[in-house]
Amino acid sequence: MTGWRIGVDELIFFHLTDTHLTGGPDELLFGQADPADGLRAVAAEMRRMDLQPAFIVISGDLANHGTVAAYKRLRTLLDEEFATFEAPILLNLGNHDRRSAFREVFLDEPGVDEATPYYYSRWFGGVRVLMLDSVVPGETFGLLGEEQLAWLERELATPAPIGEIVVVHHPVVHRGIIRHGEDGLILRDRAELARVLDGRPVIGILTGHTHVVTAASFAGTTAFTGTATAFLGDPSTRDGGRMLNGAGFNLCTVRDGTLIVNSIVLPSDQRVLFTYRSSDVTSARAH
Numbered sequence: 001m002t003g004w005r006i007g008v009d010e011l012i013f014f015h016l017t018d019t020h021l022t023g024g025p026d027e028l029l030f031g032q033a034d035p036a037d038g039l040r041a042v043a044a045e046m047r048r049m050d051l052q053p054a055f056i057v058i059s060g061d062l063a064n065h066g067t068v069a070a071y072k073r074l075r076t077l078l079d080e081e082f083a084t085f086e087a088p089i090l091l092n093l094g095n096h097d098r099r100s101a102f103r104e105v106f107l108d109e110p111g112v113d114e115a116t117p118y119y120y121s122r123w124f125g126g127v128r129v130l131m132l133d134s135v136v137p138g139e140t141f142g143l144l145g146e147e148q149l150a151w152l153e154r155e156l157a158t159p160a161p162i163g164e165i166v167v168v169h170h171p172v173v174h175r176g177i178i179r180h181g182e183d184g185l186i187l188r189d190r191a192e193l194a195r196v197l198d199g200r201p202v203i204g205i206l207t208g209h210t211h212v213v214t215a216a217s218f219a220g221t222t223a224f225t226g227t228a229t230a231f232l233g234d235p236s237t238r239d240g241g242r243m244l245n246g247a248g249f250n251l252c253t254v255r256d257g258t259l260i261v262n263s264i265v266l267p268s269d270q271r272v273l274f275t276y277r278s279s280d281v282t283s284a285r286a287h
Helices: 036-046 068-085 097-108 144-157 191-197 278-286
Strands: 011-016 055-059 089-092 120-122 127-131 163-167 202-207 214-218 220-223 241-244 248-255 258-265 270-277
Touching: 011 036, 036 068, 036 248, 055 127, 055 202, 055 241, 068 097, 089 127, 127 144, 144 191, 202 248, 202 258
Parallel strands: 011 055, 055 089, 127 163, 163 202, 202 220
Antiparallel strands: 011 248, 120 127, 214 220, 241 270, 248 258
């Protein structure tokens, strides 16, 4: 495998998102797809590339219903499919996740209050990765809150020599084409986040949630939303969404203080798995 040297050649890592693991192979997404298949296919493609990543990041919606069984299945799959990389896997939580169940399985911390956010930072040479928790239980939008933003500001007070990478499940910029209900899918306090990041050596922001590859400028850097391993989102819908069969991930490289992201979407039939309108979500919440 090809090695890496920080600050000289390159730092390589993989960005995955929205694995949506279920409790078992009989529990299918939309009654059609086992999300484990997409994760296995992504892992196989990563192995085919014959690269040695410094780390792997998964930016939330790890489990589809946040059950202990789903997290146990995910942990087993990560051990089976990613062990060959011998790289740390940084996990981030999304709106489908349940903090208490995740902590019980992955951190051996049973009984932690569901309202307690899970955020942390990790160093890889001169690069710091800041993992944020935007989960608002029961909601599809995201929020960091004053306490987490204050922690982030303290972290950034000592800048990383090469740069900072921020990971958060909810996008900080809209998907692109205007659609009804899109404000329910984004980070609500993104303006406050921009204030904290402004002027800092942030080389990129990595997000998930929409299942649509997106790149846009934000707070003096670039925000990248990855496609999902569980299923793809259709970027052209103007109301609600259309979910398609397929999987993908991001190959990320830090070179000369710049984060470069190559989005990989695996070949698939991209058949429609499910469609919805924003009114369907509103109606479901009213009952």
